[in-house]
Amino acid sequence: MAITVRQALSIGGLSQAVLLAGHGGLDRTIQCVDVLEVPDSSGWLRPHELVVTTCYAVKDNAEAQLNIIRVMAQANSAVLAVKFGRFIGTVPPEMCQLADEMNIPLLNIPNNVSFMDITLPVMTAIINVQSLQLQYSEEVRHKMTRISLEANSLTPVAETLAELIEHDVIICNAEMQYLARAGKECTVFYQFFPDEVENTRHAGLSNTIIGWAASGKRTFAFFPIHVRQRRYGYILVDLQEPLTDLHSIAIEHAITVAAVQLVKEEAVVQAQKSYQRDLLEDLISGAFKSKELAFGRAEALGLSLNKKQIIIIIDIDNFSGFIERTQLNDEESAAWLKNQLASIVSNCVHRIDWRALVVQRSDSVVVIMPAPLHDHGSNGQGAMRAILQQLAQNIQKKVSEECQDVTVSIGISSLIDDPLAIAPQYQEVRSAIKLTRKMQGEGRIAFWEDVEIYSLLGQLGQPLERFYDAKLGQLDCPAVKNREELINTLKVFLECQGNSVETAEKLFIHRNTLRYRLQRIEQILGLDLSPPEERFTLWLAVNVRALLKGKR
Structure with a gap:
């Protein structure tokens, strides 16, 4: 909430000042004004300060005059305005040279301009800007608060922010996948390369990233969305036009509202996962006494158990050995690997059938899904097996790409006609994975019908x-x-x-x-x-x- 040196040069007595040096600092911001008439400037100067002086206290000390500029650079002060004609006379070339080096604008004030002609108009301008920004901030806060209370998605957040700042806006998750977008060109889909995405994880509060589309590339400013040191995602704003301080205020409010919405959505997802986990535990433990009860519980979660089902278990190979080998000793790292596996499996399975039950269970992910084909004759069985084989291979491929040095073994059940038969068939799939690891090694895909004879022989x-x-x-x-x-x-x-x-x-x-x-x-x-x-x-x-x- 300030004005720049460039803007201040047209205000009050500064409009008569002459810019001698430090042209590279004209975009420094001024937040306060002070008069300096002491021999030692150390400890007196502040960030973003307009310093006005006659240099009377150091009129005979050239080194002390230069030291004012040095201390201003250290304090990140804004601009130095001097009445050189009052006591010093001619402008010292050394001060101009140092001001250029430090990018501290150096102004020469005419003798007929009083300090009051400078300080009062500049402070008035700063207060006016602050008042405007506070008023704007309050308006934005009201809009964003209403959205936070009423919206059930991130789309209204993106639309409101795009309207306020007149820039295209994209809201992404932590993996840079689109969650919402708005603006004049919001229909254009931009891709962000993995290397650049990874760099954003180590960036500060704001930075830029290149988005690529068929129509060309676009530069975006990105703003991380954090809650308790966890990064939930980003707000991306196109930079075809530069962002102003008012834009920054709107973006800050949008970040807060987006964070609240993401946390709310996560809470809903976690509750849904908890209900699904309870359903799975009851199914595999044989807790249901009737098919109708199982059907009702599944339907309440948007799932269907009244059709033929398949159980798929994706199990991390030698999980404890992997943790020890990669020195992932903390719970957070182990949890990340498990969650990453669950996310991969969920994405692959739900492309085939969104009604599938996908639950993370210890070092595994358990899937109960409707059989991929309605025709379960000899031809249908072969086609269904091919679909399930391809699904398992896709999961293994994604795991190898996204989880370095991790392999998974996958077990697939035979067709299940009755939800009450899920419990024994779950144990059969577990047995299939164990047998296949013993006979063929890790990272295999095991269909129960292929290992059933070995299970019988093993007994x-x-x-x-x-x-x-x-x-x-x-x-x-x-x-x-x-x-x-x-x-x-x-x-x-x-x-x-x-x-x-x-x-x-x-x-x-x-x-x-x-x-x-x-x-x-x-x-x-x-x-x-x-x-x-x-x-x-x-x-x-x-x-x-x-x-x-x-x-x-």
Whole structure:
């Protein structure tokens, strides 16, 4: 709330002053006026101050005259006005040179201009500007308060601010995704590059960022929206025309109202998540005694359980190991990773069906969604599996892009006809992830129907071990040279259904090398690999090896 030196030069007695030096400081702001007639200026000067003096106390001390300018620069004072003709006489060139270096405007006041001719008009102008700004601020506050009480979105905030400052306005979340926009060219969609967005996280209260659109680029001033040291988003204002002090007042009020609205919306979202989490816990614990009760709870949350459902669980691989490896020891960092995963899953799943239930649960995200296809015949089953496979792959791809060094394993259930069957099938999906990790490693996609047989086999205990020992025990023996190589060769050979050419290509070995290895395997096991029934039992034994490894 001030005037600039440039503006002050047309007010009262300053209109007769001559600007000697310091032209680079003409846009400094003046907030107060004082007369300086002491030999030592240190401790007397203030920021944004117009200093008027005759230099009487330092008329014979050239160094003290220069020191006035130095102290003004340190204090961020605005302008120095001197009656040089009163006691000093000629203007010292050294003062002009230093004023240019420090960008402190240096004025020469004619002898016939009194100090009162300067101080009174300038202070009056400052008070008038402050009064205008206070009045404007009060008007803006009334408008923004009404919006805060009545609006249920950020759109009225953007529209009101755009109207007040006559600039295009965009309100974004912390990831620079549009939440609201308004103005003459509000239909143009601008993209902000990730590197520039990241730089905004470390910026001060305001800065600029480039937005790109098909019609060209545009520079925006951005203003962070903070609540309790948390950044909720930004208000972006186009800079085709410069912003004024009055614009800044309107923007500050808009930031406050936007913050309130974002916090309100977050509270609603958190409440919704809490209700959804309660629903999930009741479903997977088997708390519902009737389908009708489950249907009613789901419908109250805008979800539908009266159709065939699919359960998908996305689980962070070795979460504790990741935390230790990356030294994310604080709860905030771990929570960020979990929330980021939940956001990724939610965005991917809701593109397919907005009615899906997506809940963060410990180190996992659990999804219960309507089956993607209505036709569940043989053709429909294949198409549905392809959709779910693509969804899982998209989630894994986004996680690798946005969460460095993080992988997820994903389990997918078979079709669920009855919401009361969700509880056992949830445990089956958990089991599918665990089995697939044990047999194939982390970062895999597991359909329950693909691992169901291994789940059944894993429950056999000692009979399964006896079966394995009888079929592969002689080969899987520490005394056998290169046993891991031979077992892997046998596994690939069986997966290729006995096709030697395909097997050699997959193993990147010559067919003669493959023939030699297969002969060794037959010799060690004392059997012929040709009969299909023999290959089937060996295939089964090779695949249950991972199930037994942890027990031995």
